[in-house]
Amino acid sequence: AQTVTQSQPEMSVQxxxxxxxxxxxxxxxxxxxxFWYKQPPSRQMILVIRQEAYKQQNATENRFSVNFQKxxxxxxxxxxxxxxxxxxxxxxxxxSAPNYGGSQGNLIFGKGTKLSVKP
Amino acid sequence: NAGxxxxxxxxxxxxxxxxxxxxxxxxxxxxxxxxxQDPGMGLRLIYYxxxxxxxDKGEVPNGYNVSRLNKRxxxxxxxxxxxxxTSVYFCASRGPTRNSPLHFGNxxxxxxx
Numbered sequence: 001a002q003t004v005t006q007s008q009p010e011m012s013v014q015x016x017x018x019x020x021x022x023x024x025x026x027x028x029x030x031x032x033x034x035f036w037y038k039q040p041p042s043r044q045m046i047l048v049i050r051q052e053a054y055k056q057q058n059a060t061e062n063r064f065s066v067n068f069q070k071x072x073x074x075x076x077x078x079x080x081x082x083x084x085x086x087x088x089x090x091x092x093x094x095x096s097a098p099n100y101g102g103s104q105g106n107l108i109f110g111k112g113t114k115l116s117v118k119p
Numbered sequence: 120n121a122g123x124x125x126x127x128x129x130x131x132x133x134x135x136x137x138x139x140x141x142x143x144x145x146x147x148x149x150x151x152x153x154x155x156q157d158p159g160m161g162l163r164l165i166y167y168x169x170x171x172x173x174x175d176k177g178e179v180p181n182g183y184n185v186s187r188l189n190k191r192x193x194x195x196x197x198x199x200x201x202x203x204x205t206s207v208y209f210c211a212s213r214g215p216t217r218n219s220p221l222h223f224g225n226x227x228x229x230x231x232x
Contacts, residue, residue, distance in 0.1 A: 009159075033218055045209065045223035052218055091161060097217065105150050105169075105213050106177065107221055109161035 002027045004094050006110035013082045014118050020067075021077045021113050023092030031097035034068070034075045035107065039089040048090070051075065079115075087117045121145050125210050125224035132200045132231045140195040140227050142210030150213040151193040152177075152221065153185060155206040162209065168193055200231045 003026045013019035025034070036048040051059045051068050058066050063080045079086055093107040123144045132138055144151065149170045154162040164177030168187040182204060184196045193212075197204055207228050211221040 004161075035220060043207065043226045043228075045211075045221075045226075047220045050218060050220055105219075106152055106164050106167050107162070109163075111159055111161040 002029070002032075002094050002096070002108050004092055004108055004110040006090075006092055006113050008113045009111070010114045010116070012116045012118060013079070013086075015082055015084060017082055018078060018080045019082055019115065021079075021090050021092075021115065023075045023077070023110055025073050025075065025092075025094050027073065027094065027096075029096055033095045033097070034066075035093040035095070036064070036066070036075075036077045037091045037093060038086075039091065039112075040085075040087070045091075049077065082117050084117050084119060087115055089114050123210055123212055123222050123224035125208075125227055127227060128225065130227060130229050132197075132229065134201060134231060136200050137196070137198050138200065138229075139197075140208055140210070140229075141192070142194060142224060143192045144210075144212040144222070145191065146212060146214065146222065147190070148212035148214050148222075149190070151187065152211045152213070153183075153193070153195045154209045154211065155179065156209060156226070157206050165195065165208075197229075200229075202231045205229060205231045 005024045032053045034051045038046045049061045065078045067076045089112045091112045092110040126141045152167040153165040156162045166185040168174045171190045186194045209226050210224040
C-alpha cells in the first residue's frame with residue numbers, strides 16, 4: 001500500500017521569505033500523480049499544485065513550485081515571497097494512475113504541515 | 120459555479136442517533152468520495168463511488184453506509200453515531216481525465232456526545 005509522510009508537523013516563515021515543505025511517499029508503482037492541497041482556517045481544501053510522475057519537469061504555479069525527485073520518492077513544495085494569506089495546513093497527497101491495480105482515483109494524504117507566516 | 124455542496128455545515132448528535140450527510144456536485148463527475156479528517160491524521164477515505172450505482176469501501180468504512188442516489192448525489196449515513204465518529208467530513212468529486220484533481224466540498228463538522 002502507498003503511504004505519504006510529511007515529517008514537519010509545523011513550519012514558520014517570515015513574510016516575503018521562502019519556505020520549503022517536505023513530503024516523501026512510498027510506492028512500487030511507476031505511474032501516479034502527486035498533489036499539494038492548502039487548507040486555511042476556513043476548512044476549505046484548495047488545490048495548490050499537481051505533478052505527473054512521468055513528467056520530469058517540476059510543476060510551477062505562480063509563487064508555488066515543487067521539487068519532484070522520483071528516484072528518491074520526494075515531492076517538496078516551495079513557497080516563494082510568502083504572504084500572510086499562505087498561512088494554512090498543507091497536505092501532500094498521492095494518487096495511483098486511474099485503473100492501475102483497481103485504483104479508482106482516490107487520494108492518499110499525508111498528515112499535514114501547519115504553516116505560520118510572521119509579519 | 121457551486122462545485123461540490125455539502126450539508127449540513129455543523130451537526131451535534133447524541134450517541135446512538137442517526138443522520139445523513141448530503142453531498143451534491145454539479146460538474147458532471149462520475150467519481151465521488153467521502154473522507155474524514157481528524158487532528159494529526161490527515162484525511163482518510165471512508166467510501167467512494169466510481170460511477171452511479173457503484174460504491175466501494177475505503178480505509179475506514181466501519182460505522183458508515185453510503186448511497187449514490189444519482190450521478191450528482193452521494194450521501195453518507197451514520198446509523199448509530201459513536202463519539203469516535205466525531206470528525207470533519209469532506210465530500211469530493213473527480214473529473215474523467217487522468218490528471219484530474221479532487222474537488223472538495225466545504226466539510227461538515229460533526230460532534231457526537
